[in-house]
Amino acid sequence: MTVPTAGDGQLAPTRRLLALSASAFAVLAAEPLYLLVDTAVVGHLGARDLAGLGVGAALMTLLTIVGTFVEYGTTSRAARAYGAGRTDAAVREGVQASWLAAGIGVVLVAAGEVFAGPLTGLLAGGGPVHHTAEQWFRVAVLGLPGVLLVLAGNGWMRGVQRTREPVVIVVAANGLSAVLCPLFVYPLGWGLTGSAVANVVAQAVGGVLFVLALRRTGTSLRPDTTVMWAQAVVGRDLVIRAAAFQVAFLTAAGVASRMGTAQIGAHQIGLQLWDFTALLLDSFAIAAQSLVGAALGAADPATARAMSWQVSRWGLYAGGALAVVFGAGTLVIPGLFTSSDAVVDQAHVLWPWLVAMLPLAGVVFALDGVLIGAGDVGYLRTVTIVAAVFAFAPLNLLALRLDWGLGGVWAGLSSFIVVRLVGMLWRVRGERWLVVGAHDPAG
Template sequence: MLVTPLRRLLSLAVPALGVLAAEPLYLLVDTAVVGHLGAVPLAGLSVAGIVLAQVSTQMTFLSYGTTARVARLHGAGRRADAVAEGVQATWLAVSVGLVLVVAGQLLARPIAELLSGSQEVADAAVSWLRIALLGVPFILITMAGNGWMRGVQDTVRPLRYVLAGNGLSALLCPILVYVADWGLEGSAIANVVAQVISASLFVRALIVERVPLRPHYAKMRAQLGLGRDLVVRSLAFQACFISATTVAAHTSTAAVGAHQVVLQLWTFLALVLDSLAIAAQSLVGEALGKEDERAAHKVAWQVTGYGLVFGCLLGVAFAALSTVLPRVFTPDAQVLAEIPNAWWFFVALQPICGVVFALDGVLLGAGDAAFMRNATLLAAIVGFLPFIWLSMAFDWGLSGIWTGLAAFMVIRLVAVLLRTRSGRWAVVGAVR
């Protein structure tokens, strides 16, 4: 019988936390560096950053879907087959990444102009985005690498690989922006450097596993089958967060700058909380691969309790930092005046996020992607999007935008709790 004490959960979660935190932490550094260039570059980074984030997060199945498939095979004692899933996920990453680079270069200008509130902000966004898009294939390779390594319960090497890239780039960013005087473009170049270094290390890890490296199209199709539901789920997230940034950008330059600061902190804490979910995903997949349904349920409720506790602690910590932390990211008085309109929503939602993100990991580990797709679509259509567009129509500003986010999270909370309690997600076997 699979045993999942707190020590084992944390042995996977703590390194996963480092991996999850590395990218948004780097983006927070990037935001702080660019924020001192002024409100327009910060707004440009906000618009371009949300576009790049949505391009990459649309492909989250390369990470989460791969973990679900690999963990079941690992639990069934089929390590070579498990690693082979990582090879095929990497081929998918390269193929899709190259297509996205070409499409992104063609569409960067019209998308930036659509999302920006002024031509000046659009110009700044395009200058950053055209360079940063070159890193997309490497971002996707890193996702695939994280996916298969988490599935075989190796979360230490991914931490080293991601820190190697992002650590160097965090040092490089202020040098390129200020010393080399490349401004916003220097930030984008540093971003690409991080992705190239990390992806190269993940590719090397696959090579040393000595598994066949040729493409296997049947396995790729199987991965895309699971990926389909996760892509639709990601589209719902994209519609929400792109809409939020668009409405903020059309409210004022200060509003979109403030939204960028709080949204980056939100993303950072979401991934902090998600570290437990990553551990749960691996352990749930392993338990179901071993046909141990009882252990899978035990992991589910353990991680729910831990997520709630961590979410409460984060909420208290960031409430205490409300007057100090925003000034790290920008000295602009107008941006600072807008931040409280989003800040207190961000703080109050942390306990809910702790539970939702933890159970997301459980259901992803079980491969329950169809339910997650439907729940996310419902939350977006009923909760988030109506408030976003009403905020634009009635000039509710950031308060309206973040009320929509709160509704989105509450609906998702109810959905995942009911699904977990039902037990219908716990389908045993090496593949689902």
């Protein structure tokens, strides 16, 4: 079986990095661009609906943490097999990741529907925001199987450096949803629920298209519990790492919601913009996952190390460029997402923190990709837990207790970036992550 790749395997490392990054950029940009459209559409319904979207979206993000291993864990394992010349085995990783994604997605839908009320109430603190958040979430959670199938599909395709098809699938699905969202919210009069329905449509279409892509490879679609178990072992540390992220971000959402409606609305705008820039910066990290994994699979640690510093420089450049854009747009960008003067004022409180952390975040995300590609997920788990539990979460709680306002919440996010940056720079300077061979050392 022949699987299309990004291009000539003899391309210079920089050109291969940029080719893979460009593909990842297009895929990653599609979802947050839709979410930004979603936020802008809902934002003009009023502050309460925007706040409800913020709480519901935070909870959806929590439930999708398992996507970390069906996507990134699959990329790492598939890339090592691909680097060792075992393309069929790399694609089989995608088949088994898709089975895991579908099964876990169904379980999460059931759990989400059962606990929708208590979970949204915990984050929103009761009142009208709780009602709108629960209303949005009960519909949006139905899209989780599609979300996880899309993540699994992206994972194996990145591992074999197949770049074009994921772009077409993800852009088409999210483009459809971006068209449907304003239609459902306003002309059809569905309000906030229309936003959730548009989400589910995009996610279902994307999941089906990635399954069809697997069928076209000719690989057997039978489940293999041995491979799925190995993926689950890799997933253990990636899920714990992702859970540490979500504990911190859910703490931030809960703190902001208790500061007031304007604060949670502004936090939702800032968080969506942060997610957008984070995923764009992650395009270099995803390229690094594929290239570092392939290099180590081919027993070439020198190339893996060189790639780690190269991708870090590109992450720094990209983060700096985004900081310039956001800094220049301080007075304009927040107003694009809401008509509430109070929400815009609160967005200006968090804005300096958002701008200042972007260059550092570019390096952090790049090194994340390097260590995931190397299978060094145990270390990533530990450094992320330390940053979330001992830096981010405490500062967020203090911001509420000591009345620091939304600036205190975003100071906590900045500390989360700094602690991870220090920890990962120290790790990549050493040798312990440079484990060669076709099999992922974490699995």
